[in-house]
Amino acid sequence: MPTLNWIGKEAVVKHHKDVPLRLLEPVPGLSCGAADAGTEGGTPNNLIVQGDNLHALKALLPRYADQVKCIYIDPPYNTGNEGWAYNDNVNSPQIRKWLGEVVGREGETLDRHDRWLCMMYPRLVLLRQFLRDDGAIFVSIDDNEVAALRLLMDEIFGARNFVATVLWQKVYSPKNSARHLSEDHDYIVIYAAKADSWKPNLLPRTDEQNAAYKNPDKDPRGVWKTSDLSARNYYSAGTYSITCPSGRIIEAPPKGMYWRVSKEKFEELDRDNRIWWGKDGGAIPQIKRFLHEVKDGRVPQTMWFYGEVGHTQEAKKELLELVDFDTSDDVFITPKPTRLIQRILQIATDKDSIVLDSFAGSGTTGHAVLKQNAEDGGSRRFILVEMDDNIARTVTAERVRRVANGYTNAKGQAVAGLGGGFQFCRLSAEPLFDADGQIRGDVRFAQLAEFVWFAETGTGYTGQADSPLIGVHEGRAIYLLYNGILKDRSVAGGNVLTGPVFDLLPRFAGPKVIYAAANRMGGRAAREGITFKQTPYALEV
DSSP: OOOOOOTTHHHHTTHHHHSOOOOEEEOGGGOBOHHHHOEETTEESSEEEESOHHHHHHHHHHHHTTOEEEEEEOOOOOOSOOOSSGGGOTTOHHHHHHHHHHTOGGGGGOOHHHHHHHHHHHHHHHHHHHEEEEEEEEEEEOTTTHHHHHHHHIIIIIGGGEEEEEEEEOOSSOOTTOSSSOOOEEEEEEEESSTTTOOOOOBOOOHHHHHTOBOTTOOTTOOEEEEESEESSOOTTOOOOEEOTTSOEEOSSSTTOEESSOHHHHHHHHHTTOEEOOTTSOSOOEEEEEGGGSOSSBOOOSEEOHHHHOOHHHHHHHHHHHSOOSSGGGSOSSOOOHHHHHHHHHHHOOTTOEEEESSOTTOHHHHHHHHHHHHHTOOOEEEEEESOHHHIIIIIHHHHHHHHHEEEOTTSOEEEOOOOOBEEEEEOSSOSBOTTSOBOTTOOHHHHHHHHHHHHHSSOOOSOOOSSEEEEETTEEEEEOOTTTTOOOSTTTTOEEOHHHHHHSOOOSSOEEEEESEEOOTTHHHHTTEEEEETTTTOOO
């Protein structure tokens, strides 16, 4: 398989492993409807996280690994423009600082395509770990990096898991200022976790499609439309003559064609009034297809026209109605319309799916999730990550807050809220481990339990974390002794595995993995089926 190489690749291929573990710290003053949003298994239904998305993804993995049904990202397109708009911000101070720290001085002279690949690689590697087996990722991009993106995703997700590249018609009129051709489309590249088993949902049928069904003969089975009886594919039993009700004889199918069904099957269809001969009974016969027998939906296609999913001007109008900007320079240049993201949700989610967007920008994905839930009664949850603090507070969160709670539009009209809410979080300033490699003293048991579970299972933790037995995975019990979970008042706080401590643990008959500060059980540990792992050293994830 062809592979992609670039300056700095060696420095970033395993960089995700070196990203320090951080905690998510809720900011109640920036959250929305926390009580109404509710929690599930101790997890907020919706999250907006402010911070570098590489660090944020690493912090989110212990909770959401293998749980996300749909990922949508709109990363920098790498056009070379230097505006603050996130899509063109590959040269932002944050990214340049990150490249300097990770790639080193070599990063100062990298071609902008090398820089873009260095930025994208570790983030895509982490995103891959969030997908459920029946999940898929959708990536917006344009011609600047679509070729590189395909090769990059082939390497990370596997070429066999490529699904399709969608063309989205993003404008409704040609650009007369175009240097060569007017660029009317963007791409959305789709990969599945397992493409051979991934099944997109059918899209709702349109009124235009349904309007094509009529009932000129008042058939009691309802409206229908015709389909050709002939086809080009060779069929040995498809060359017979047909006599029409009018007496006209059709000697054979049209030249170079074959009847789709045998003569016996044709006669059976005719007896069942499933053949249409035209109003006068002498037309070339066609098969009647009844609306009630067709699929309850339509197969998604790869051409998405603005009439169905919106365009960039629509997206800007939506954003300006929801968020107050100080100047026109502050407005996002290329936001995505809500209808576009809803199309992705319709194709790739169930009503209770988790949706992740780690390049959240103006918050369209959160808006689309709330809107789709309102339209179909769903309970989808979103996770949004935005790097820029000002954008996260004043654009991403503010937009979703107004959509959820309701707002007054530019015409002074009250727009009802869609309901829902979110918890706003920031990344902890300090990593999970202190400078000496020890777990920070302010880390709570429930927080550490998530990292222990992920380190042991590779999946997100959905338990309650209110007991030393944090869960059972694939037949083995996983325990954590930490931070006085046993209410032990000794110096070690019950964090050391001893015989008396083990006797206090919830019982489990099978193999056990116990994370603790030390093991003082000696040979009894093996007899009890215990695998001991020392914290913090066994928590590399």
